[in-house]
Amino acid sequence: MILRCTARLLSVIKERADSSVAGPSPEDWYGNLVWIDRRKCLLLTHAQTLFPIFAADVRTADLRPLGSFVVSLIAGALESEVLSPETFGCLDPQDVHLAKTADRSILGCMNDMVLMTRHVIAATGGLEYCDVARINRQLRRDIHSPRGRGYARPIDMARTWPRASD
Numbered sequence: 001m002i003l004r005c006t007a008r009l010l011s012v013i014k015e016r017a018d019s020s021v022a023g024p025s026p027e028d029w030y031g032n033l034v035w036i037d038r039r040k041c042l043l044l045t046h047a048q049t050l051f052p053i054f055a056a057d058v059r060t061a062d063l064r065p066l067g068s069f070v071v072s073l074i075a076g077a078l079e080s081e082v083l084s085p086e087t088f089g090c091l092d093p094q095d096v097h098l099a100k101t102a103d104r105s106i107l108g109c110m111n112d113m114v115l116m117t118r119h120v121i122a123a124t125g126g127l128e129y130c131d132v133a134r135i136n137r138q139l140r141r142d143i144h145s146p147r148g149r150g151y152a153r154p155i156d157m158a159r160t161w162p163r164a165s166d
Helices: 007-013 066-080 104-123 132-141 154-160
Strands: 002-005 029-036 039-046 052-055 097-100
Touching: 002 007, 002 066, 007 029, 007 097, 029 066, 029 104, 039 066, 039 104, 052 066, 052 104, 052 132, 066 132, 104 132, 132 154
Parallel strands: 002 029, 002 097
Antiparallel strands: 029 039, 039 052
16 A cells, blocks of 8 residues: 655654655555644545545554554544445555655645535534544545546545546
8 A cells, every 4th residue: 555645744753755656546545644723633535536534633653653553544434434444455554655645636635625624623612522433424425526537425436446447
């Protein structure tokens, strides 16, 4: 699994991107670290389906090793949406390779997700009062237009993955 990390995420985990990683792939995941209510939060997004996973109040220690943390988040998200554990392929925490981000359109969609998440958190009175499971459910059902292929909901794209890339 390739996890394309923003510079901010790489800086916090004190890791370097693997320069030998191949170019972007529809199977990649993207990771961004954002601060909400002065707490670190992680947003993961699958490149092709834009299937998001938002984790609130993440500690730096949680992010080490990053592979284990990310794989457990993905597995939990798939279970919560009643999707097969193999929806996005084999998830092996020992086989997570870090790379730099490669697609600005995915980062743009992630920025939209963060804006919506900030709004929902503010409306509920702050990070400590929000329902993270509800935020994730809502993020996965918002409509996006990944790279001009029409508008789709990430949950629907994930249900048809890998046919979503056809």
